[in-house]
Amino acid sequence: MLIAHATWHGGALCLWAEDSALPATTRIRVSPKPHPFAAPDFEGTSYAAVTRGAPRIEPTLVLPGSATGPFPSPELAREPTSERPEPRPWRVPALVLDPLAAMTLLHLATDAEDVVRGADLRFFSHVADEAVHLAARGRVLPALVREDGDLTARWRPVITGDDAARFRELAAAMPPACRAADEDRPASDVLLDALSGLVDAAVRGVVPHPLLPERAGRVPDRLPLAERWAAALTGPDPGVSREPGDDPDALAAELDAWAAAARRSTGPLRVCFRLVEPPAPEGEVAVQGPWTVEFAVQGTDDPSLYVPAAALWTGEVTSVPNAEETLLTGLGRALRLYPDLAQALRVATPTSVTTDAEGAFRFLREAAPLLAAAGFGVQLPQWAGRTRLGMKLTTRAKTATDGSGAATSSGFGLDSMVDFRWDLAIEGEDITEEELAELARLKAPLVRLRGKWVELDEKQLASALDFLQQRRTGEMTAAQAVRAAIHAGDDALPLLQVDADGPLGDLFSGEADRRLEPIATPDDFEGTLRPYQERGLAWLSFLDRLGLGAILADDMGLGKTAQTLALLANRTKTGPTLLIGPMSLIGNWQREAARFTPKLRIYVHHGSGRQRGEDLVKAAAEADLVLTTYGTAARDHEALAAIGWDRVVCDEAQALKNSGTRQARAVRSIPARSRLALTGTPVENHLTELWSIMEFANPGVLGPRQYFRERFAVPIEAHGDEEAAAALHRATGPFILRRLKTDKTIISDLPDKQEIKVWCNLTQEQASLYQATVEDMLDQISNSEGMERRGLVLATMAKLKQVCNHPAHLLKDGSRLHGRSGKLERLEEICAEVVEQGEKALVFTQYAEFGAMLRPHLETTLDRPVLWLHGGVTKRQRDELIRRFQEDSDPAIFLLSLKAAGTGLNLTAANHVVHVDRWWNPAVEDQATDRAFRIGQTKNVQVRKFICVGTIEERVDEMIERKKSLAERIVGTGEGWLTELSVADLREIMRLDPEAVSD
Known part of the structure; x- marks a missing residue:
């Protein structure tokens, strides 16, 4: 690959x-x-x-x-x-x-x-x-x-x-x-x-490429420069031939002026267009005109400053400077985007454009978005883009009967038959046969129906009418109903509503976990499920019975593991369950299974001594739950695919987000009766990751990847298409359960999380080192370029963060720590307070070398053992450190390397979290914080993020707060963007303010 x-x-x-x-x-x-x-x-x-x-x-x-x-x-x-x-x-x-x-x-x-x-x-x-x-x-x-x-x-x-x-x-x-x-x-x-x-x-x-015309016997190359240039705009070759007498500078200047006018700022005023609907017509279904597009001058920064064009020309308003000039100039610029303006510009004092329903629809669908994107004001009726016709699907489960005709109860599955009916609807109300016939007769893009103006796309309406004529009512399987509901609207009007009863009604309810009867904690589950977990178990069991895959996307710490084990304990065994997860979580699954479901037989398929061939088949048959890693599953996928799995569960299912990887293809190739994906982040960077996880859980439900990209990913990510977003939510909603810790309706007894920025000062020694580092590095950066410059910028960032931590961290001279760092002084105070109150704290640093320096110092200062977890700790040592911190009262402070301990740990014994130095990636810090802020936590969690005031740490923190969400959605966050700054910008962001230094 x-x-x-x-x-x-x-x-x-x-x-x-x-x-x-x-x-x-x-x-x-x-x-x-x-x-x-x-x-x-x-x-x-x-x-x-x-x-x-x-x-x-x-x-x-x-x-x-x-x-x-x-x-x-x-x-x-x-x-x-x-x-x-x-x-x-x-x-x-x-x-x-x-x-x-x-x-x-x-x-x-x-x-x-x-x-x-x-x-x-x-x-x-x-x-x-x-x-x-x-x-x-x-x-x-x-x-x-x-x-x-x-x-x-x-x-x-x-x-x-x-x-x-x-x-x-x-x-x-x-x-x-x-x-x-x-x-x-x-x-x-x-x-x-x-x-x-x-x-x-x-x-x-x-744009089609026209042939250059022959004129007066001249060959094409002898045509005027403007015509040769125009022809080169459309063909595959952009080259424009040169001829004696050409004046390319003049043509280029005109084109540059045109571009400059298009990009010119609108200043304090802008032209605004307002669509005014005609008076309400009589009758249920009617079309009436005329429609009007009124012109006005509006304040750019203060939209409440609104002066209609008619008031300007009559002299009713005279207190707005340059309003008339702004109006005429703006209308001239808008003509290219809204050609219907031409009729209004034939008079010296234009006030509006009068049009019919088709012209009004053209303004709504075509001109209005273009004008708004170009910076013009646009005011539309409240119903515009909201009150639209759509499709409604009604299904009713068929009732089985015995030989005497009496109704009997039977199980429900995807192969069960249901009666269906398709209708046109407006805001949930069915359109009658008479109204439908009248709509077909009128063929108008804007129609007043039941007192509301409705936008109609003629092609979509014709397609919908043809669809209804072919298959308005009938029978289909439940699986066909699911696919129809997901993909309805691809070629016709959008699907607005699904009215279903029975299990399909539960599936499409939008709140299936709340609509279903909660399942009480199973007898074989050692523990008590919370109410939202009982609802989650009911939802998982419901989809499991239908043979549909599920994505349990509960927030980190809400107990996805417990709900999954309860599902295994609640269902009659029809075969083993295969659970695939990261290597770091396999031990956690073993411990949690032994704790919650001790009767489950566990087999771990991993390592050089794992079973193969018939021995593997036998080991799986004798187990209820088989645990393996993604890497092992990719290597052994053929052997695993030969086993009759009841279900396949993928923990941390974002590992499947790249659908074309060997790992993702291997996991998808393992057949099972049902599938379950567990992930707190179903979408990390882009929507095709959601498609990849859904393709594992329910293959084919969202269609081919290219279809998904064109139908959903591009419209939503590139253009913010709300209709596509609603359709995607409808398509995936039945199969995804997402709950957040911060939602008090989900979990009201989880304590609060309080985030505090702790402002620290530098000592005089730190300030001197900081200033010297800035001057030295900026001098080197200003005299470098390319790769060398980029490396120097990153090295400077690291050095300044180390200075903010402690002089000995930068100098690496093994010197004493006490009394030389504002951060260390504040950390000592917080740790002493935590110990005195009988509580516990997690202290994260991104630098393993700094953690190694802090441990002996804090042990001496606090006269208490301090635990230290970093990348060099073995799995056995790691498990013992976690056990000691969670179960023993003595270790109150747990030092952790952010990279080694940011995920996969349950450390709820702590109710304090301290980030000594910043990773400058909020998602990484939040993941680390969630080691303590998760189910099992009984106290409010205080999260402190250390920032040295007046330094690079404060300014980068401000920049992160202002960062746009798109950057995180596409490529995540990091520090590489800092290398793009100019020397002047770097000097500004690195400067040392006087208030940075403590007295």
Whole structure:
């Protein structure tokens, strides 16, 4: 399997492959050397048809690594390294795809069995979607540019209004690898270059290429420059030939002025368009006009400043400076987006446009979104986009009868027959036959129905009417009803409602866990389930009986393990259950099973001594629960697939998020009667991860991956399509149960979590070291470039964080700790208070070396044992440390390395959590905090995050608070973005304020 990566360089997409079959370590010490993981090309893979024939180069790319070699990408799912990543140059064989070829690849590129997209290539797929979106909305302008001395005709994006905000979010979300060939360029420059190239390709892909006309016997090359330029805008070749007498500067200046006008700020005022509906007509179903689009001038920052155009021209309002000029100039700019304005601009004092129902519908669906995106004000009736026709599916379970005709009860499964009926509906109310006939007769895009204006798409309505004529009523299986409800609306009107009884009604209720009768704690379960866990057990059992897969996505700490074990204890055994999870959690499953379900027979299939062949079949047959790891399941998938499993459970199911990996394919290939995915994060970065987990739980329910991407992922992630989001929720809702710890209706007795930022001062020694480090490193950074500069920035960040911890942490001289650090002084106070109150605390640090320094110091200061968990601790030692902390009263303080102990531990004996130094990734810190804030915790949890005031720690914390959610949704968070800052910005973020130093 290959991992596909991409960087943008020289106006083209440089595509390269990382081979997962190559070893994870190397000893190459001199750079730039050939990248040891790089594959030569994509021959023999699903990408071959698109990449074959592309020019080959071997650029030097700056990629994460260390002195011992490059790091493999996260998509390879290898064991994390303890080495700190540093950017280093590597020669990488790459394929050069011009924007047209890149657009083809990016729209075809998906995770496949043989190729998985890296985060960088996935990012460029988002950029390609954005380019298509801009082109489709007309947010492009033509340009005449010089490229290597030649004239070319190009389309360029117009990025204003909402598109500008979207552009900034994309730039913040760009993975560093996307500019590995140009690491000195800001992310925004690389993004604009890529977006411009892909926009040009998008327009050329849809605009037909006309033949140049012959005029007056002249050959095409002798035509005027403007005509040669216009022809080059649509063909595959953007080149514009040069002729004597051409004045490209004049044409380019006109085009640049056009683009500047389109991008010009609207200033304090903007033009606003308001759609006014006609008076209410009589009758149940009617169409009446005219409709009016009124013009007005509105305040940009204060929308309440609203002056109708009629009031301006009559002199009724005269106190708004430049209002008339703003109105006329704005209407002129809007004409390209809303051509119906032409009739209004024929008069000197335009006030409105009068139109019919079709014109009003065209304004609603086409002009209004374009105008709003371009920065104009748009006011629509309250019903616009809300009151719409849709489909309604009604199903009724069939009642079995005995020979005498009396009704009998029978079990229900996916093969059970149900009666169905399809109807058109508006806001849950069925449309009558008479109303339906009238709608078909009118064929109008806007109709007043039952006192409400309704938007109708003629093609969708015709498709829906044809659908109803073919299969309005009848019988189908419950499985067909499920698929129909999920995919209804793909080709016709959207599905608004499912009215079902019996088990299907429970399934589509939206709150199945609350609608179902809770199942009491099973007799064979040692413990008592909480009320929400009993509802969860009922939901799991319900889907299990139907043979449907489930995704239990409860928040971390709500007891997914306990609910799963209760499911095993509650059901009559029809075969063993296979549970697949990370290696770090297998021991936890053993302990929890022994605690809650001691009667279950457990077999652990892992390690060199694991059973094989017939011995494995026998061991599984004699067990109720078989535990194995993802790695073992991938290696032994053929042997595991030969066993008749009752169910397959995947814990931490986000391990399946990349559907094309060998691991995900192997797990999906193991058959079972039902499947269960356990995960607190069903979507970490992008929606196709949800598809991958659903494909494990219920294969085929969401359709092929490409269909899912086009139907849901792109509309929701790229364009914020609420209708697509609602459809996805409807499609996945029956199979996903998600509850949060913070929801008091779920768990009212879980204590509160209080997060506190603890502001610490530096000592004089720390301040001197801090200032010296800043001056020394900034001087080096200002005189460096490329990979060297990026490495220096990251090294500076690390050094400054170490200074903020303690001088001895930076100097590594083994000197005394007491009295030299504001953070240490505050930590000593908190730990002493915790011990005095008879409570316990978890103290996290990202630096194992600092934890090793803190342990003996805190033991001496507190006169108490302090536990210390880091990456070098063996599994047996780890388990003993956890046992001591949870069960013994003496160890009150548990020092933990954030990387080694951030997940997979239950440490509810602590009700204090201290983050001594910041990872600058909120998700990582929250996961670590949840070691204490989870079920079993009986006290309020106080979380303290140490920040040195007036230092880089305070300013980065402020920047994180302002970060947009898109960056986390696409590529997660980290520290790489800091390397993009200029020297001036770095000086500002690193500066030491006077208040940083304690007296």
